Amino acid sequence: MxxxxxxxxxxxxLSAPVVAVGxxxxxTTLVMLVVGVDPSLAYPALVRGAIADGNLEYTIAAxxxxxxxxxAFALPLRAGEFNLGGDGQLAAGGVAAAALALSAPxxxxxxxxxxxxxxxLAGGLVAALAAPLSTRxxxxxxxxxxxxSAPAVSLASYxxxxxxxxxxxxxxxxPPLPAAAHLPALTEGxxxxxxxxxxxALTGLWLYADGRTVLGYELRATGRNREFAxxxxxxxxxxxxxxxxxxxxFAGLVGGLIVLGPPYRFVDGALTAPGYxxxxxxxxxxxxxxxxxxxxxxxxxxxxxxxxxxxxxEAGVPSQLTQIVQGLIIVIVAVFATVRARRRRA
Amino acid sequence: MTExxxxxxxxxxxxxxxxxxxxxNDGIDLAVARGEVHAVVGENGAGKSxxxxxxxxxxxPDAGHVLRAGRxxxxxxxxxxxRHGLGMVHQRFRLFPGLTVxxxxxxxxxxxxxxxLDHTAAHRAVTALADRYGLRADPSxxxxxxPVGVRQRVEILRALYRQAEVLILDEPTAVLTPGExxxxxxxxxxxxxxxxxxxxxxxxxxxxxxxxxQVTVLRQGRVTGRFTTxxxxxxxxxxxxxxxxLTPPAPRRARPPEGDPALDVRDLTVRDADGVARLSGVSFTxxxxxxxxxxxxxxxxxxxxxxSVTGLRGGTDGVLLDGTPVxxxxxPRVAYIPEDRHGRATAPDMSLAExxxxxxxxxxxxxxxxxxxxxxxxxxxLVERFAINTASVDLPIAALSGGNAQKAVxxxxxxxPSRVIVAEEPTQGVDVGxxxxxxxxxxxxxxQGAAVLLQSSELAELRELADRILVLFEGRTVAxxxxxxxxxxxxxxxxxxxx
Numbered sequence: 052m053x054x055x056x057x058x059x060x061x062x063x064x065l066s067a068p069v070v071a072v073g074x075x076x077x078x079t080t081l082v083m084l085v086v087g088v089d090p091s092l093a094y095p096a097l098v099r100g101a102i103a104d105g106n107l108e109y110t111i112a113a114x115x116x117x118x119x120x121x122x123a124f125a126l127p128l129r130a131g132e133f134n135l136g137g138d139g140q141l142a143a144g145g146v147a148a149a150a151l152a153l154s155a156p157x158x159x160x161x162x163x164x165x166x167x168x169x170x171x172l173a174g175g176l177v178a179a180l181a182a183p184l185s186t187r188x189x190x191x192x193x194x195x196x197x198x199x200s201a202p203a204v205s206l207a208s209y210x211x212x213x214x215x216x217x218x219x220x221x222x223x224x225x226p227p228l229p230a231a232a233h234l235p236a237l238t239e240g241x242x243x244x245x246x247x248x249x250x251x252a253l254t255g256l257w258l259y260a261d262g263r264t265v266l267g268y269e270l271r272a273t274g275r276n277r278e279f280a281x282x283x284x285x286x287x288x289x290x291x292x293x294x295x296x297x298x299x300x301f302a303g304l305v306g307g308l309i310v311l312g313p314p315y316r317f318v319d320g321a322l323t324a325p326g327y328x329x330x331x332x333x334x335x336x337x338x339x340x341x342x343x344x345x346x347x348x349x350x351x352x353x354x355x356x357x358x359x360x361x362x363x364x365e366a367g368v369p370s371q372l373t374q375i376v377q378g379l380i381i382v383i384v385a386v387f388a389t390v391r392a393r394r395r396r397a
Numbered sequence: 398m399t400e401x402x403x404x405x406x407x408x409x410x411x412x413x414x415x416x417x418x419x420x421x422n423d424g425i426d427l428a429v430a431r432g433e434v435h436a437v438v439g440e441n442g443a444g445k446s447x448x449x450x451x452x453x454x455x456x457x458p459d460a461g462h463v464l465r466a467g468r469x470x471x472x473x474x475x476x477x478x479x480r481h482g483l484g485m486v487h488q489r490f491r492l493f494p495g496l497t498v499x500x501x502x503x504x505x506x507x508x509x510x511x512x513x514l515d516h517t518a519a520h521r522a523v524t525a526l527a528d529r530y531g532l533r534a535d536p537s538x539x540x541x542x543x544p545v546g547v548r549q550r551v552e553i554l555r556a557l558y559r560q561a562e563v564l565i566l567d568e569p570t571a572v573l574t575p576g577e578x579x580x581x582x583x584x585x586x587x588x589x590x591x592x593x594x595x596x597x598x599x600x601x602x603x604x605x606x607x608x609x610x611q612v613t614v615l616r617q618g619r620v621t622g623r624f625t626t627x628x629x630x631x632x633x634x635x636x637x638x639x640x641x642x643l644t645p646p647a648p649r650r651a652r653p654p655e656g657d658p659a660l661d662v663r664d665l666t667v668r669d670a671d672g673v674a675r676l677s678g679v680s681f682t683x684x685x686x687x688x689x690x691x692x693x694x695x696x697x698x699x700x701x702x703x704x705s706v707t708g709l710r711g712g713t714d715g716v717l718l719d720g721t722p723v724x725x726x727x728x729p730r731v732a733y734i735p736e737d738r739h740g741r742a743t744a745p746d747m748s749l750a751e752x753x754x755x756x757x758x759x760x761x762x763x764x765x766x767x768x769x770x771x772x773x774x775x776x777x778x779l780v781e782r783f784a785i786n787t788a789s790v791d792l793p794i795a796a797l798s799g800g801n802a803q804k805a806v807x808x809x810x811x812x813x814p815s816r817v818i819v820a821e822e823p824t825q826g827v828d829v830g831x832x833x834x835x836x837x838x839x840x841x842x843x844x845q846g847a848a849v850l851l852q853s854s855e856l857a858e859l860r861e862l863a864d865r866i867l868v869l870f871e872g873r874t875v876a877x878x879x880x881x882x883x884x885x886x887x888x889x890x891x892x893x894x895x896x
Contacts, residue, residue: 264762268767271747279741
């Protein structure tokens with residue numbers, strides 16, 4: 052019994068995510084010492100910055116879009132498609148939501164639902180552009196999604212500055228959305244909105260679909276061995292396109308949620324500047340093909356990011372240090388994956 | 398070097414190796430003398446590969462040691478093994494297709510002049526080596542342009558160039574045609590005659606009997622038999638390998654197949670992306686209760702034929718199943734056992750249960766999705782029924798031995814409600830026990846009224862199972878034989894010689 056327990060403990064401690072996080076923190080501590088920062092001040096500041104002094108609300112507010120973007124990356128990844136175009140899908144979703152909310156006065160509930168639906172649709176369409184490129188022309192989704200992303204962000208930026216821009220201010224933002232389109236807030240600060248339960252529910256739905264439905268099974272089979280799935284009668288091209296569109300839909304929805312939340316307008320750059328997309332990519336890679344670990348990894352990286360800003364305020368440590376942690380985590384996970392693949396081949 | 402004259406070229410003494418719960422090698426002793434071809438045989442998972450990996454420095458034994466020319470050596474890596482005069486020809490070749498034969502052979506120990514590869518010296522060395530061992534190979538040919546049999550020769554030459562005195566060949570004939578295999582055995586004889594010790598890892602008994610001097614049989618990690626080839630026979634070897642004798646093959650069913658063809662291929666022509674015809678006007682039928690064999694050298698159109706019959710190439714009017722054209726994608730009316738076990742027949746890192754599920758996922762689904770319990774219990778049922786040897790249905794199928802993975806593929810396909818069965822090299826890379834089982838399953842399916850299309854590169858298999866054998870040559874059916882056709886006749890038809 053104890054031997055089994057020891058083995059289990061060892062497997063958990065030596066698993067890629069644990070080693071990656073531990074190793075990254077150790078290396079970051081080393082960097083702190085080298086640049087002359089006292090880790091005993093920095094780390095408590097980081098934790099306080101993330102959860103204490105009323106900062107938890109900001110952390111949760113950042114957790115929601117990051118988790119949404121994690122789904123946008125993880126869903127296609129299960130089918131073997133890399134969706135790196137989250138930024139473009141996010142911006143497209145945001146702009147679609149803003150345009151709809153501003154263009155027509157809508158009755159109370161619909162004023163929230165319709166822009167969110169439009170955002171989902173817009174994000175999904177942008178992502179689905181990559182599907183025929185991959186199935187017809189053989190351009191991998193990892194390339195096409197990334198390449199489509201930049202023009203999509205620019206297009207959103209143009210729309211926000213000119214056709215949808217707030218007249219007379221010269222600022223790159225839309226006018227404020229009508230009150231009916233505001234997402235109901237769950238906290239006093241208004242930063243945690245109905246987006247939290249929505250994204251959490253969608254995450255649960257995705258986990259269920261992934262593990263316990265025919266669709267999830269066929270997506271996973273497509274991701275693990277596309278030829279096997281094709282041989283088994285799965286329509287792999289259609290499924291890959293669906294997975295990309297679904298991922299884009301999640302990204303678009305996140306864009307909509309951001310725009311319908313405070314400050315209730317599309318501010319150019321506000322969607323992509325926080326880097327939700329790549330934090331989410333890092334979190335999904337850290338979760339290493341274990342879907343249930345995705346929300347945990349997202350929470351961890353969100354804590355690091357928000358806490359990093361607190362650390363900067365309090366201990367004078369540049370918040371870029373937390374990006375170093377994040378980068379190191381990805382590098383260590385990648386090294387782990389490569390070593391494992393090589394060992395299996397031998 | 399003063400070496401005791403009586404010493405063996407290489408010796409493994411009391412070697413044990415454990416991988417987790419599996420004892421892959423359990424106190425194995427094996428000795429190979431200079432100039433001897435020593436066959437190491439056993440079923441998949443008997444421990445042959447582990448043992449050879451230990452001898453080549455890829456694994457370190459938990460117990461026991463390796464002697465080389467009577468002296469104890471410590472092999473920490475293949476580089477160590479090469480330094481001690483050990484060479485290995487792997488099942489998958491490790492050659493650079495874009496380099497010439499000479500460059501591939503000298504790589505790692507290149508003759509250098511002025512900091513650059515000395516091509517003249519390399520050519521000279523390779524020619525001398527080829528002459529010495531009677532292995533013909535053009536030093537300036539690109540490896541990528543060579544047929545498989547010649548590539549293998551290049552691998553052997555590479556080992557010999559590094560002065561290998563013990564040469565390990567891991568399943569060397571798996572990739573060869575029967576003719577190429579015969580030539581390989583001649584080459585091994587020539588090389589052995591120069592004093593090189595050869596270890597031939599295989600599970601094909603005909604090869605053992607044809608090519609070796611001594612045989613060591615492994616079963617479940619232990620030595621279960623040592624024989625001098627001249628003094629043994631297939632029956633004795635099989636008994637040592639699987640611990641029992643093979644049951645005699647089922648008698649041929651007397652009743653002829655009847656009814657309308659379940660599979661009707663009519664004037665089927667398939668062109669590749671460049672418009673070149675890969676199949677031209679192929680027509681044949683398979684009736685319920687009949688096994689039709691497809692013979693032919695690799696690349697004669699087998700791939701195109703099978704992908705057309707299963708629908709994987711898209712729908713075509715040239716293939717009729719029970720009178721209606723095959724549906725594109727994967728026609729569910731066809732059960733299909735593919736040749737490429739890891740590339741097509743399974744998703745290696747999905748669980749056994751999930752691999753067994755493919756194709757049946759929609760029948761198991763309920764309104765609320767696909768219950769895991771149902772997936773597992775179906776997996777367990779098939780494991781039981783088809784005697785698949787596994788610790789759990791949750792293990793990735795890659796953890797199963799090749800024979801058990803193949804049994805899983807058969808279990809999945811033969812339990813489909815399909816009247817047409819396409820079997821592509823169904824016993825490639827499996828041992829005699831599994832082979833016997835696969836054959837029994839195909840015969841049972843036939844007797845229950847399935848129409849079976851069997852493609853195999855093994856003529857013995859076709860003659861044993863098929864009621865008729867069609868020979869494909871350059872995309873055409875050039876001949877049809879009964880099951881009693883002589884191998885020579887079939888071989889001639891396969892190479893386009895008109896009888």
